[in-house]
Amino acid sequence: MHLNHPELVDLLKKAYSAEKAAAFAYQGHAGSVKDKEEKVAIYQIEIDEWNHRKEVLQIMNDFDIPISKWYEVKFHIIGKVISGSCYVIGWFMPFYFAGRLESGNVCEYFRMMHFFHSLGITKYDQVLYEMGIKEKEHEVYFLEKIKNSKLLPFFEKVFSWGTGKGFNDIDLDKKYPVEQSNQYCKK
Ligand SMILES: [Fe+2]
Numbered sequence: 001m002h003l004n005h006p007e008l009v010d011l012l013k014k015a016y017s018a019e020k021a022a023a024f025a026y027q028g029h030a031g032s033v034k035d036k037e038e039k040v041a042i043y044q045i046e047i048d049e050w051n052h053r054k055e056v057l058q059i060m061n062d063f064d065i066p067i068s069k070w071y072e073v074k075f076h077i078i079g080k081v082i083s084g085s086c087y088v089i090g091w092f093m094p095f096y097f098a099g100r101l102e103s104g105n106v107c108e109y110f111r112m113m114h115f116f117h118s119l120g121i122t123k124y125d126q127v128l129y130e131m132g133i134k135e136k137e138h139e140v141y142f143l144e145k146i147k148n149s150k151l152l153p154f155f156e157k158v159f160s161w162g163t164g165k166g167f168n169d170i171d172l173d174k175k176y177p178v179e180q181s182n183q184y185c186k187k
């Protein structure tokens, strides 16, 4: 079956490769922290990202969407650079920028859901919902780690993410069920 929606096709290709960048980045992040619990938690997040990559690929395969070589190379490099940088930029920044990135990724999966709905396709609601919610859980984990840091107010001002600002409208404490989750990320 052909997926007649260029924006959605591109979003899928990009997400597939960006999940690899995230997984690479978390390898460096987990490697660079000293705390055992943090290492384990970040390693679990890395596994989540590899799973997302698999799930996105399954959707792409349903529509014979090829993997983008360009995105694969680009995000390979990005992931490796971030991974290496985790060892030299201190403790705070890897947590901060991971959380900020996750915050933005949440809506990518709900945007895909909106695009699929515009084509009358609801088959992927559950998997997209689960991926979006998982990214939200990642965001919350990173925010929890840094929310009391003295550096946060400054970073929040400059980079527009923190306890008072984010890039999605999901609240894990009162989340919508999957059937209503297309209301997320409408703005
Ligand atoms: Fe992910």
Ligand SMILES: [Fe+2]
Binding pocket: 022, 049, 102, 105, 134, 135, 138
């Ligand atoms: Fe994530």
